[in-house]
Amino acid sequence: MLDGRRGHTPEMGWTWLALGGAVALSLALASCGPDEARYCTAMGADPGVSVSYTGFPNGTVLTAQVCVAAVCRSSQPLRLGSGTTAFVVTGELRTTAAQPIQVTVRDAAHRVVAQNDALIVRPERVQPNGPDCDPTVYDAAVTVSPGHVVAGG
16 A cells, blocks of 8 residues: 555555665675674584595495494495585584594495494584684594495595
């Protein structure tokens, strides 16, 4: 409904008011210095190991088991395609220091297709919401090919 001014509706006034408020907020946040409040996003993150697969035929179904500090966790069975990566959540990665892990990968028939019981990884500190914002987690990466598991991804 028009409010008497040519081509102007009450909703248009609210739209301009909201747009002006958004611009003002953006300018205020952009001017925050190191002594002002810190605004963090709310992205979550899990500590764990990324398992990248290479050299397996597309369609192969694999499950990765990762053991850190004698605690073992497994990925869901994953049907491989080009560039397939699984992520195994393990809360035992708590530092960037080099640490031993064990990785065992099995096919759909539960046969071991790759294994490394003495793998040393160097986890990276990850803060998806930026410095000084929670969460802080530690993630490592391994690459699996038929018969081999190596650190890095």
